[in-house]
Amino acid sequence: MPEVVAQRLDVLAGVQQIGVVLDDTGERERAIPWLKRAAEAGGTRAMKRLAMVAFHQGKTEQTRAWLEHAAEAGETDAMALFGALLVGEGEVEKARPWLESAAEAGETYGAGILGISSVEHDRT
Incomplete structure (x- = not known):
């Protein structure tokens, strides 16, 4: 087997x-x-x-769907990219868990987007 x-x-x-x-x-x-x-x-x-x-x-819809599938399958840079896409669409709260998971896995892009989106979100 x-x-x-x-x-x-x-x-x-x-x-x-x-x-x-x-x-x-x-x-x-x-x-x-x-x-x-x-x-x-x-x-x-x-x-x-x-x-x-x-x-x-x-x-856009295909981009979102494929990134979401890759993120759900554990691809850390896809988590960061999917999170960034969500932030760009104004879905900061939905993006946060993806960006946090990417950052925890060492994905620096995700950590950066998480930090920026947190600062922007706190301003509103």
């Missing part, structure tokens, strides 16, 4: 890496199906990459 799990993880990592490499080399359209396959199988790196693709395409 552990061998089967290891094989599935290797396949997921491979599929995810193919998508990332294709995207990094400017072949975004070819990358997207690979990234989606990996993300749907639980690949948090692919989820985060799909969020960035959606962001650059101006697709």
Whole structure:
């Protein structure tokens, strides 16, 4: 049984890496199906990459959804980015737990956004 799990993880990592490499080399359209396959199988790196693709395409709902999925799966930088997105949308209280979790995990961006949003929130 552990061998089967290891094989599935290797396949997921491979599929995810193919998508990332294709995207990094400017072949975004070819990358997207690979990234989606990996993300749907639980690949948090692919989820985060799909969020960035959606962001650059101006697709706010997709950006939010992929970041939220990655954050819920424990990707600390996605927690920080999702928290920052929520702060930008004025949802400071909803953002706080994500930013705190990211900061506790050592994500400095999350800690910075948490500090800034706390100062701004205290002013209102």
